[in-house]
Amino acid sequence: MTRLLxxxxxxxxxxxxxxxxxxxGYDVIGWTNRERLVNAPFETASVDLTDFDEIGPHLxxxxxxxxxxxxxxxxxxxxxxxxxxxxxxxxxxxxxxASAAARNGAKLIHISTDAVFDxxxxxxxxxxxxxxxxxxxxxxxxxxxxxxxxxxDAIIARVVFYGWSIRGNRSLAEFFYNHLSAEQTVNGFTDxxxxxxxxxxxxxxxxxxxxxxxxxxxxxxxxxPISKYAFGVALAREFGLDESLVSPISALEAGLATxxxxxxxxxxxxxxxxxGHEIPxxxxxxxxxxxxxxxxxxxxxxxxxx
Ligand SMILES: NC(=O)c1ccc[n+]([C@@H]2O[C@H](COP(=O)([O-])OP(=O)(O)OC[C@H]3O[C@@H](n4cnc5c(N)ncnc54)[C@H](OP(=O)(O)O)[C@@H]3O)[C@@H](O)[C@H]2O)c1
Numbered sequence: 001m002t003r004l005l006x007x008x009x010x011x012x013x014x015x016x017x018x019x020x021x022x023x024x025g026y027d028v029i030g031w032t033n034r035e036r037l038v039n040a041p042f043e044t045a046s047v048d049l050t051d052f053d054e055i056g057p058h059l060x061x062x063x064x065x066x067x068x069x070x071x072x073x074x075x076x077x078x079x080x081x082x083x084x085x086x087x088x089x090x091x092x093x094x095x096x097x098a099s100a101a102a103r104n105g106a107k108l109i110h111i112s113t114d115a116v117f118d119x120x121x122x123x124x125x126x127x128x129x130x131x132x133x134x135x136x137x138x139x140x141x142x143x144x145x146x147x148x149x150x151x152x153d154a155i156i157a158r159v160v161f162y163g164w165s166i167r168g169n170r171s172l173a174e175f176f177y178n179h180l181s182a183e184q185t186v187n188g189f190t191d192x193x194x195x196x197x198x199x200x201x202x203x204x205x206x207x208x209x210x211x212x213x214x215x216x217x218x219x220x221x222x223x224x225p226i227s228k229y230a231f232g233v234a235l236a237r238e239f240g241l242d243e244s245l246v247s248p249i250s251a252l253e254a255g256l257a258t259x260x261x262x263x264x265x266x267x268x269x270x271x272x273x274x275x276g277h278e279i280p281x282x283x284x285x286x287x288x289x290x291x292x293x294x295x296x297x298x299x300x301x302x303x304x305x306x
Contacts, residue, residue: 003027005064005106007097008071009044010035012170013111015301016163017068017203018042024207029062033071035166038306049093050085059100066210067101068109069094072140076115079136080258090139095146098154107213108154109206110147113140114194114221116158119261122193122225126217126270133259144217155209157220160264162285163199164292166301171199173289176232180241188229189251195221195266196231198285200292208275218271224282225265231282238286239293 004021008014009030018030019041028042037044047058049071059067072090073079079086094110101108115137116130132138147154162173169178179186197205197220205220226234229248236243251262268279280288292298 001025001027002066003029003062003064005029005031005059005062005067007031007047007049007067007069009040010037010166010305011070011074012163012165013159013161013199013202014070015166015304016199017070017206020200020203021207026207029064031058031071036306037304039304049097050088052093052096055093055096056100056103059097059104059106063104064106066107066109067097068111068206068210069097070111072111073136076134076136076258076260079139080134083135083139086135086139087142090136091142091146094143095150098147098151101154102151107210108147108151109210110143110154110156112144112156112158113137114158114160114264114266115261116141116144117261117264119263122263122265123267124219124264125267126219133261136258148217153215155214156217157206157209158218158266159197159202159220160194161197161199161202163289164298164301166305168298168302172196172228172231173235176235176246177239177241180232180236180245181239183242183245185245185247186232187249187254188227188232188246189254190227190229190248192228192251192260192262193225194228194231194264195225196285197222197280198288200288201280201285205271205275205279212274214274218274219266219268220271221266221268221279222282222285223268223279226282234282234286235289238290
């Protein structure tokens with residue numbers, strides 16, 4: 001049985017990944033920071049990854065075969081105002097974790113972001129040169145560099161995703177669902193494109209990448225780029241909500257506090273070739289999101305935390 005350590009196990013990706021892996025028979029340990037997952041169906045521990053001296057001893061105690069590093073400071077505005085924390089957690093901690101993983105013979109998957117690009121051209125492959133626009137993106141790029149230098153065998157997976165989270169407010173899908181189901185209007189950016197995966201599809205692919213023992217940089221995105229406006233409309237249709245509540249607006253005119261890339265359409269040819277199959281489509285992702293709601297995943301996630 002594979003012993004899997006998930007960092008950021010209280011976050012949107014971490015918790016869904018840990019649950020899926022536990023269901024698939026992995027022996028899961030989830031590390032959190034402030035959140036206590038008192039009802040998790042997997043082992044948990046609290047580890048502050050900015051306390052670098054603690055990373056090695058905690059890893060030795062956990063004895064994982066595989067680590068999927070999901071913990072990060074992910075709030076782009078918060079990263080801008082707290083650059084120090086952003087660099088400690090997103091840029092430096094990954095290097096310590098990667099060295100400790102190599103010392104302990106554990107395979108590592110490091111989670112990075114589409115935001116390493118400036119969004120000026122779109123259709124980005126692994127060969128394209130990153131050009132981060134803000135502190136979050138720059139700190140995540142530095143994290144990639146720290147991983148590649150400390151542990152060349154690691155997988156660096158650039159991702160973007162949506163799904164249901166513990167507090168119900170972490171993803172763009174939740175943002176649209178929460179407002180639309182309360183019959184409130186929301187803005188959707190017509191000029192901001194992304195290539196998202198449903199979080200459980202992403203989690204399954206990450207486990208598959210580890211099983212195939214891949215290494216190096218991979219774009220792990222959906223198969224269909226979509227504007228944030230069109231995503232809101234598609235979500236409304238999938239859930240039978242009123243799509244006219246999604247107002248089309250330009251991100252350039254929205255006065256966002258932090259500069260963000262516009263065109264983050266992504267290529268996934270390298271990943272499909274390595275996996276030997278296609279990546280789920282946008283329609284399949286939204287269908288799976290709706291199925292998960294009907295199956296009670298939202299309530300299940302909410303019940304995990306104290
Ligand atoms: N969401 C997206 O669409 C998206 C897009 C691109 C890339 N990513 C990347 O995907 C990964 C997962 O993102 P997410 O959205 O799932 O994150 P999230 O929901 O914001 O969760 C962040 C996780 O990091 C943990 N954490 C925060 N500070 C910590 C610290 N000092 N020590 C240890 N753990 C700490 C949090 O723990 P507590 O809650 O317990 O404090 C939480 O579990 C990140 O690497 C992110 O950069 C996400």
